[in-house]
Amino acid sequence: xxxxxxxxxxxxxxxxxxxxxxxxxxxxxxxxxxxxxxxxxxxxxxxxxxxxxxxxxxxxxxxxxxxxxxxxxxxxxxxxxxxxxxxxxxxxxxxxxxxxxxxxxxxxxxxxxxxxxxxxxxxxxxxxxxxxxxxxxxxxxxxxxxxxxxxxxxxxxxxxxxxxx
Numbered sequence: 603x604x605x606x607x608x609x610x611x612x613x614x615x616x617x618x619x620x621x622x623x624x625x626x627x628x629x630x631x632x633x634x635x636x637x638x639x640x641x642x643x644x645x646x647x648x649x650x651x652x653x654x655x656x657x658x659x660x661x662x663x664x665x666x667x668x669x670x671x672x673x674x675x676x677x678x679x680x681x682x683x684x685x686x687x688x689x690x691x692x693x694x695x696x697x698x699x700x701x702x703x704x705x706x707x708x709x710x711x712x713x714x715x716x717x718x719x720x721x722x723x724x725x726x727x728x729x730x731x732x733x734x735x736x737x738x739x740x741x742x743x744x745x746x747x748x749x750x751x752x753x754x755x756x757x758x759x760x761x762x763x764x765x766x767x
Contacts, residue, residue: 639759641737644767648729654721655714667741670706675733685752
């Protein structure tokens, strides 16, 4: 008899332990959004007519929490491009500085020159045919990675290609 009462008591506790008031509703998510990194490559010229800036639309959906990183092809070593995270500074002998920089919105990314140098006197090597790679990282995917290391970012976010624009 004691066993039956013990079994009934345990069963009653298990059944009633699963009941209670419903908790608060969770936050609304983004319907149908894929949490993945997107990327592209662009080669551009900085000109006085464009105020030494260039604005490019993403061409894909960017969420409000996404983060944009931009890398510049800084040099080529034995045919292998070396990419550096922006901003990047160039210090000239006349104590002026050229800064390659960017900013971004949810719709586009802006590349621009900044610094103390007179852009109108710059040699074309600094303003023409500048290659950039843009990586958009969803905030949900931000992890421990050295973002200044281009190859580490490509590997971490499984970026397979940079479609050229």
